[in-house]
Amino acid sequence: MRDKARKRSVALPVLSSTLRMLMRNPVSWLIIGLIALFTAKYPESFLSVTNLESILKVFVVTSMLSVGPTLVVLMGSIDLSYIGIWMFGGALVWLLFPYLGMASIFIYPVFGLAVGFSNGIVHVKTKIPSFILTLAVTAILAFSTTVIAYVIYGVLTLAVPEYRFLTGSLIPHLPNTLLLALPVLALSLFFMNFMKLGTYLCAIGSNEEGAELAGINVKKYKVLGFAVSGFLTGLGSIALYSYLGARAPVTLDLNDLVRGLAAIVLGGTPLVGGVGGPHRTLFGALAYTLIYIGLFLTGINPNHFKLYIGLTLLGAVWIVSRGLKGVLIS
């Protein structure tokens, strides 16, 4: 009885502070604004069933590529390796299918974990800036995938037809890809809020020296942060695998790279670290999705697409920077 009363008296302040945070965060207003705008201007197309399904799908793709890396951004670094994990992981599934059968899809989280872990170790041991390390890693992995497909095996895609059942919708109108994504989203929130990992990463991003003084093994948690990020991306790639119809892309599309970062920045996790988290990235992903879908709804010339995304990114980065005065950056 006492425990329950305690739970209630405690849950309330946590909830109210979360609501406070939401109201203060510009992304919430952006989402509301976009929804209002599109509902007003294109009510038939925007609120149509197919469009809502598209929104869900694009949301899944965007969020699967950004929730993992958010943990790394939280501690003040950058993780761009998500594209590489997604692509090369798909190649591994294709390569290992003859040997592991249906179990080969589970290579994804394992591979993601391995990549993340090695990113972390190299970064911590050599002090190479994380953005250049993970960019190079993603490039290497992405191009390796292309090589495996086009050069070594001479195929155009690395699809595994046996997994086709993953596509489609078990529950009408809810794409399977969303169902596969839910555990990843839940896990990321769990790591963030219910394990000390989230607190420690936030501490490292906020004041690395202070975290060290407080007895946190900063090196260990940095490696762990990268590892978990890779793991979540790997796991999330299974949902993406379903989205593309039992395969992962074989050529590098930089739009996807920007998409992940855009979701993180839009959501309000500034790149200096210490603030934000996967919960914010979800909103960022939603905002990005709405912008993305909205751009198509307004029937823009596909050539203009990149520019608008670029301007969005610029705007998001600028808005998030407003709160960062007085920090000496390079």
Add this chain to the structure above:
Amino acid sequence: MSSSDSPTLEVRNVSKTFDGVVRALDGVSMMVRENEIVSVVGENGAGKSTLMKILVGIHPPDVGEFYYEGVSVPFPRNPREALKRGVSIVYQEKGVIPHLKVYQFLFLGLEEKFTRLGRLQLERILGVAKEVLDELGVKCDITSYMYELPLSMQKMVEIVRAILAIRLEHGGAGADGVTPIIILDEPTAPLSLEERDELFSHLLELKKTSSFIFVSHIIPEVMEFSERIYVLRDGKLVAYHDLLREKVTEEELFREIVGRESHSYLWSKYVYGKPEELKERSIILSVKNLSKKGYYQDISFHLHKEECIGLFGPAGSGKSEIAKTIYGIIAPDSGTIVTNTKKAGSKDEPHHRLRMGVGYFSGETGKELFLYWPIRKNISLVNMEKVAKKPIKIVSIINFKAERSLAEKVMKKLRIRAPSVETECYSLSGGNKQKVSVGKWLERSPDILMLEDPTIGIDVGSREDIYEVLLEMKKSGISMILVSDDPKEYAILCDRIIFIKDGKLQKVYINEEFRKVMQL
């Protein structure tokens, strides 16, 4: 419960030498009893922080005995073991993690006690946080972020965390069985006057369940709030006072801290400006009503030509913030800074001030110097007009020969010991590094030169050399403003000394009077 006879914590005969050369501590003994506030005072380098680091397990001592509640135990080998001995530390700065919520920060590093099956028991954490804060009389919203709290409250939360860490290590969050001993390292340095009062009233409350070791060099506070005082100087325990049994004056304490060394020959070499004389000279810098909330208020003074003014005060008095404001590193809330040519803008950066004729010499060579650059590059950096020419209108080119000879000139004048002007500064000794730093300003000859801790951490010989140079610079027309922790420095360099306390101007002394007051 521990017996009321033996002290909770006692160390005897602690000695520590670093690298076989630097004797940081030499035979120091101290003890802490239940529910008391003990102070350890001394200058920078006296050994206070080394002693504290030994108590919390960061360094092992070379020699010494450790007694916990009368029983001899080994020294803690890491902070965790120190927690078991009931000792924890709250650092002077960088201890707070601004973006964590209060309850997250309180339990940072202690989460295992609240984790079950890998999951943090948030309800328990929040509950315990509330209970402990209530019990210790600290009122704040546990779900707010640390940066949202006022500074004194942040310090209090740090203290509660230290107490909590000790209690949890001993079994539970409740106040039974163990008296935590919390080391407070210069806790009041970043606080304003009101915040300090708040902090101390809280500490007096907390004294009922804990003990505190107050490490400081702010004499008035130490005398007001502690019951016993240990004075360290050059690694030795030079004095001990039990304030409940004896009376000590601030001046006595001050002298014990500073020590009576033989005065340098510079002591009587120079004649310092008398008030009537100073009034005759032109005013080179005028500061009016400079204020910055939380740091200093209503600061006004004039600086004359060829004069050196010292801003003297304890740590946290605002003196270095005032100096930083004059050089444009910090922006004031209000007030004006005027030189005889220009008025300073409020959004200024150091380069604006440099153009106004103000320079800034910091004794912290790590910040000031480019350690991987050769001497000549360091010296020419602020002397570009002397070594670069403009053959065409927009393009100015560095003349390497001029650069080299400039550096050689400085090296000769200051007796800098190095193979050549190409030597990289990281390989120079501390004193020589400082000389390179001073040398570049010597060449630059700004109208006004700010000096912040100009001789920190260097040997006596080099110190004398630098004082000579500074005094020569003063005679050649450079006015200076000094901020330092060493009263002897003020006595050697300054014509007038302005006392600053709690961010406000207290009194102005001329050199003679200052020496009398400081009993130097």
Add this chain to the structure above:
Amino acid sequence: MAGIHLSREWVKRSLTTITPITATIVLIIALRALNPFFLTTHESVVTLVYGMSWFLIAACGLTSVILMGSFDFSIPSVLKLSAMLCGVFYPQLGFLVIPLAVAVSLFFGFINGILLAKFNIPSFMATLATTWVAEGSAQIISGGYTRIVEDRAFWAISITFIPAKFGLPSIFYWAIALWTVGIFITLFTPFGRAVYGIGGNLTGARLAGINITRVRILVFMLSAFYAGIAGILYAAQIQAAHMQIGVLDTIPLFASVVVGGTALTGGVGGIYRTLLGVIIIRWLDTGMSMIAIDPNVKMIVFGAVAIIMAIVTIDRRRIRIMK
């Protein structure tokens, strides 16, 4: 301190100098073995020069930014946009496309600088955003198509051979000139000192009265200027502008800077070193083409080289906290 200088500092310094030189020698030997005509015929030299010149110019720009301790992603994209402006608007504007391209490039550089200096946005993020805007702009004006420039006069900027018979194309001279100017600016002017200073010790630079905001903006504008010029010359050289260059070229560009010996941490190295780095990377590229290595594999190699050399050149002492 006379005597044996076997300090770590010395070893590392030598490594960063010896490695590029050794690598070049190894490459010459290897490439000669693969193709006996390498460097012996006029034609092979010219081909090499065509591949290196525009690349060198862009790499010089990147070097100056890295020296300052920042990063610039947008160089290949600004280059592309600049080339595309020439390709698309030459029919209407003729040679006026050149000032147009330069102006647009300078604008992007200015934005990059402002984002960093005034808004405190980390440089790689700021330049990533501007990259995308540049990419988008190039996409729009080109419509996705390659644009061919038909006027010989324009081509002449890059492909005029000096001396006429056995000389080198003009783009080579442009590249060397710009490289020299870059060295001059960074090593011989107070501005260049400031760049090294900011990269070497940001606090110290500030205390010494360097106008950090101004220098940062100017350096990014310089880098964008180099990118813009490289774009113009590239368009003149291949007589067209295409969308194939892009963000990914940042990797070989960056690789050439670190291979040359300029450290990512800033304050160390210089534009003079970048020449060697460019030679190594481009010759590596040529060599790999000779043995018919797939372009994707090439990128993998460049990525690996970039990581390895970045690690080797990083000044680990100076970094206490690396993000």
